[in-house]
Amino acid sequence: MSNPFSYAGKRVVVTGAATGVGAALLDLLAEIGAPEVTVLDLKAPTGPHAKYIATNLSERGAVDAAVAEIDGPVDVLFNNAGVAATQAPQIVLAVNYLALRALSEKLLGQIPAGGAIVNTASIAGGRWPEHLTQINELIDIGDWDKSLEWIDSNLEAVGGDSYSFSKEVVRVWGMRHSHATIAKGVRTNSVCPAPIDTPLLNDFNETMGQKVMEWTVTQATGKIMTPREVAMPLAFLGSEAASYVNGTDLIADGGFNAAMTTGQIDFSGLS
Numbered sequence: 511m512s513n514p515f516s517y518a519g520k521r522v523v524v525t526g527a528a529t530g531v532g533a534a535l536l537d538l539l540a541e542i543g544a545p546e547v548t549v550l551d552l553k554a555p556t557g558p559h560a561k562y563i564a565t566n567l568s569e570r571g572a573v574d575a576a577v578a579e580i581d582g583p584v585d586v587l588f589n590n591a592g593v594a595a596t597q598a599p600q601i602v603l604a605v606n607y608l609a610l611r612a613l614s615e616k617l618l619g620q621i622p623a624g625g626a627i628v629n630t631a632s633i634a635g636g637r638w639p640e641h642l643t644q645i646n647e648l649i650d651i652g653d654w655d656k657s658l659e660w661i662d663s664n665l666e667a668v669g670g671d672s673y674s675f676s677k678e679v680v681r682v683w684g685m686r687h688s689h690a691t692i693a694k695g696v697r698t699n700s701v702c703p704a705p706i707d708t709p710l711l712n713d714f715n716e717t718m719g720q721k722v723m724e725w726t727v728t729q730a731t732g733k734i735m736t737p738r739e740v741a742m743p744l745a746f747l748g749s750e751a752a753s754y755v756n757g758t759d760l761i762a763d764g765g766f767n768a769a770m771t772t773g774q775i776d777f778s779g780l781s
């Protein structure tokens with residue numbers, strides 16, 4: 511019987527694989543047999559890969575050019591690249607949501623039945639139910655430039671934090687897209703990690719405050735999540751082992767949200 515977790519024979523595309531989670535994912539994919547991995551990133555990856563397409567995912571034209579360079583079937587698309595609110599809101603929305611959406615929509619025709627789209631979202635996007643009306647309004651716009659105009663005039667109304675909002679949008683867009691993709695036999699899911707020990711954590715320490723980041727880790731397991739601990743659930747969602755999992759957010763946060771939902775979080779460390 512074949513191993514349902516194996517990537518043998520699967521052609522994979524990963525965005526944001528020069529450092530952090532994406533770099534750990536390249537190592538893991540090599541271990542579990544992926545024969546051909548294409549990376550889209552600003553920076554060249556050092557981990558195992560077959561093809562690197564230098565791409566600035568904040569630019570619509572660069573995303574289109576990268577799509578044109580991806581030939582043949584793509585069994586699994588990992589939309590993993592992300593930037594923090596240390597960058598301008600338009601860049602955050604473009605990299606974290608618009609590029610992810612454009613790649614997912616434009617490559618869908620190349621993803622065969624049984625294939626999957628897996629997005630790296632975040633527990634930072636957990637407040638999406640509060641902003642669902644605005645998120646759907648933005649998703650309905652669709653067009654890249656008009657979406658960027660929308661964010662300029664609506665960011666304050668959705669909390670003012672471009673990073674958290676972008677991850678809220680990714681989570682809702684993923685749910686919406688999953689219904690369309692499953693009609694083709696393609697699944698769409700996301701992983702929502704807690705703070706991870708990657709270069710991006712420095713940016714979050716700057717934008718959200720080191721105290722909040724450390725408090726979140728302390729309230730979960732007390733140990734910061736490793737990039738590999740995010741790569742593993744990402745790989746699971748892209749594998750045959752998750753063949754009936756569609757339209758879901760896999761919360762990989764060491765139990766932080768579970769403790770929050772059941773009133774077991776100690777907020778005193780925040781004051």
Ligand SMILES: NC(=O)c1ccc[n+]([C@@H]2O[C@H](COP(=O)([O-])OP(=O)(O)OC[C@H]3O[C@@H](n4cnc5c(N)ncnc54)[C@H](O)[C@@H]3O)[C@@H](O)[C@H]2O)c1
Nearest residue numbers: 526528529530531551552566567591592632705706708710
């Ligand atoms: N680090 C955390 O605490 C944390 C927590 C939750 C979710 N996440 C998410 O995990 C994902 C991976 O982030 P990470 O923590 O590994 O960070 P990272 O900074 O190590 O990796 C991000 C990758 O994206 C690439 N990238 C950045 N801007 C780009 C652009 N404009 N075009 C192309 N590539 C670009 C970088 O070169 C890098 O390889 C992101 O989506 C992030 O939002 C991170």
